[in-house]
Amino acid sequence: MPMGEGSHRTMEKRIAVIGSGNVATHLATAVEGVVQICSPNLANAAALAEKVGCDATNSPSDLADADIYIVAVKDDAIATVLESVPTRCHKALWMHTSGSVGKSVFDGLGYDRYGVFYPLQTFSKSVDLDMSRVPFFIEGSDKRTTDEIRQLALSVSTTVYIADSHLRQQMHVAAVFACNFSNYMYTLADDVLQRNNLPFSVMKPLLEETLRKACSNGPERSQTGPAVRGDREIIASHEAMLDGEQLDIYGTVSNAILKRYNK
Amino acid sequence: MPMGEGSHRTMEKRIAVIGSGNVATHLATAVEGVVQICSPNLANAAALAEKVGCDATNSPSDLADADIYIVAVKDDAIATVLESVPTRCHKALWMHTSGSVGKSVFDGLGYDRYGVFYPLQTFSKSVDLDMSRVPFFIEGSDKRTTDEIRQLALSVSTTVYIADSHLRQQMHVAAVFACNFSNYMYTLADDVLQRNNLPFSVMKPLLEETLRKACSNGPERSQTGPAVRGDREIIASHEAMLDGEQLDIYGTVSNAILKRYNK
Numbered sequence: 001m002p003m004g005e006g007s008h009r010t011m012e013k014r015i016a017v018i019g020s021g022n023v024a025t026h027l028a029t030a031v032e033g034v035v036q037i038c039s040p041n042l043a044n045a046a047a048l049a050e051k052v053g054c055d056a057t058n059s060p061s062d063l064a065d066a067d068i069y070i071v072a073v074k075d076d077a078i079a080t081v082l083e084s085v086p087t088r089c090h091k092a093l094w095m096h097t098s099g100s101v102g103k104s105v106f107d108g109l110g111y112d113r114y115g116v117f118y119p120l121q122t123f124s125k126s127v128d129l130d131m132s133r134v135p136f137f138i139e140g141s142d143k144r145t146t147d148e149i150r151q152l153a154l155s156v157s158t159t160v161y162i163a164d165s166h167l168r169q170q171m172h173v174a175a176v177f178a179c180n181f182s183n184y185m186y187t188l189a190d191d192v193l194q195r196n197n198l199p200f201s202v203m204k205p206l207l208e209e210t211l212r213k214a215c216s217n218g219p220e221r222s223q224t225g226p227a228v229r230g231d232r233e234i235i236a237s238h239e240a241m242l243d244g245e246q247l248d249i250y251g252t253v254s255n256a257i258l259k260r261y262n263k
Numbered sequence: 264m265p266m267g268e269g270s271h272r273t274m275e276k277r278i279a280v281i282g283s284g285n286v287a288t289h290l291a292t293a294v295e296g297v298v299q300i301c302s303p304n305l306a307n308a309a310a311l312a313e314k315v316g317c318d319a320t321n322s323p324s325d326l327a328d329a330d331i332y333i334v335a336v337k338d339d340a341i342a343t344v345l346e347s348v349p350t351r352c353h354k355a356l357w358m359h360t361s362g363s364v365g366k367s368v369f370d371g372l373g374y375d376r377y378g379v380f381y382p383l384q385t386f387s388k389s390v391d392l393d394m395s396r397v398p399f400f401i402e403g404s405d406k407r408t409t410d411e412i413r414q415l416a417l418s419v420s421t422t423v424y425i426a427d428s429h430l431r432q433q434m435h436v437a438a439v440f441a442c443n444f445s446n447y448m449y450t451l452a453d454d455v456l457q458r459n460n461l462p463f464s465v466m467k468p469l470l471e472e473t474l475r476k477a478c479s480n481g482p483e484r485s486q487t488g489p490a491v492r493g494d495r496e497i498i499a500s501h502e503a504m505l506d507g508e509q510l511d512i513y514g515t516v517s518n519a520i521l522k523r524y525n526k
């Protein structure tokens with residue numbers, strides 16, 4: 001073995017992942033050096049550990065001695081997890097993976113070095129993703145810690161941003177508009193399609209192309225449809241076909257587009 | 264030449280395409296047997312004709328004698344085009360490509376056989392598309408005509424629906440929600456991202472996965488975010504960061520999602 005590889009080996013960090021859900025699954029398989037999965041549900045922990053090739057436990061007191069601990073649990077469980085960690089593990093580097101929870105969740109619990117390791121993506125256990133394209137937003141309790149979290153993120157992804165809680169919160173709002181609300185627009189479309197016995201998949205090529213255009217030219221310049229053209233006749237004929245919530249949203253969004261593009 | 268091919272040749276339809284824009288460009292290159300492009304802009308007509316390998320003209324009186332004429336021009340230009348066609352061409356099969364214009368636009372102009380040949384997609388001249396995946400919504404003036412338009416559509420795409428004006432209109436509303444409004448949600452996200460010096464492309468992997476999930480599980484079951492969870496605290500914290508149009512839309516859409524999922 002060449003010298004370079006050998007010395008790289010000795011530098012490898014031992015990582016423990018706490019959690020066995022969607023985010024934990026994708027991170028545990030994406031980072032190098034995972035030695036243990038810890039999750040209250042032992043069957044889930046064992047299943048993920050087998051996939052990764054490491055140990056499993058359901059007890060925080062059995063946490064392995066690791067260099068890095070990644071807490072990938074639901075937002076409202078992070079504080080509880082951190083309170084249950086044995087003191088012997090407090091000197092390691094700790095990070096949670098939430099976009100909404102500040103790094104202040106570690107305050108006053110006896111941790112020296114901690115931070116946030118947040119992948120901007122929606123994960124499903126059963127769906128493989130190209131993690132190298134997933135942007136990570138990271139933050140550390142001090143510069144050295146931030147650098148170390150950044151190294152870990154760069155070992156997984158090509159896109160890593162340093163982001164404090166304020167920036168992550170802004171990004172979360174942006175993601176609600178772009179991801180949650182656009183999905184809701186798909187649902188409103190699906191309501192109309194279902195009424196006409198058409199499958200939602202009929203829209204797929206159109207929606208893929210819409211997203212491609214928005215990403216290549218920017219969404220503002222990619223806007224199409226009756227409202228951006230100022231075509232009030234088509235808007236009125238559509239509104240005549242709708243009622244209730246569909247009509248409310250059609251009117252609110254159309255007016256916003258009309259106002260933005262027809263000044 | 265084997266007999267089969269020879270007899271197929273003699274059945275091949277001669278097609279003239281009227282228009283040289285985005286839709287005309289994609290259709291003219293996708294269908295077999297195009298002999299002429301006719302467009303008021305001769306340079307555009309010639310450029311497309313060269314691509315297709317056929318003749319070009321800018322004068323309706325020079326229209327080739329074809330079996331099929333495809334009118335792929337802007338909605339409000341269709342009637343004018345149809346009025347300018349020489350009577351000798353009226354016996355052929357005519358179709359326009361608009362989702363919003365009824366087949367009644369042909370009424371009283373002396374056409375025998377006509378219909379609609381509408382591809383549900385957003386086209387850009389410069390972007391190649393897999394036309395076999397684009398759904399076509401077609402309609403003819405009588406059964407034989409509908410069958411003939413259906414054959415033409417099936418020579419291009421695997422997905423062809425027969426759709427009268429009412430169904431096309433319903434589908435148009437659905438497309439406004441799914442395509443135009445989701446793009447506007449992307450724009451609102453981009454506003455937030457730009458204020459924080461982040462590129463819209465940071466959202467791309469998330470949005471691709473959102474669309475993939477919506478298409479595979481249906482959008483209603485794929486909904487994520489604070490509103491579907493009933494997390495009014497996060498919603499309030501987001502609303503505190505927004506104002507004007509962003510706040511209006513955030514509130515309207517969040518309330519609609521809250522109402523739908525938290526009954």
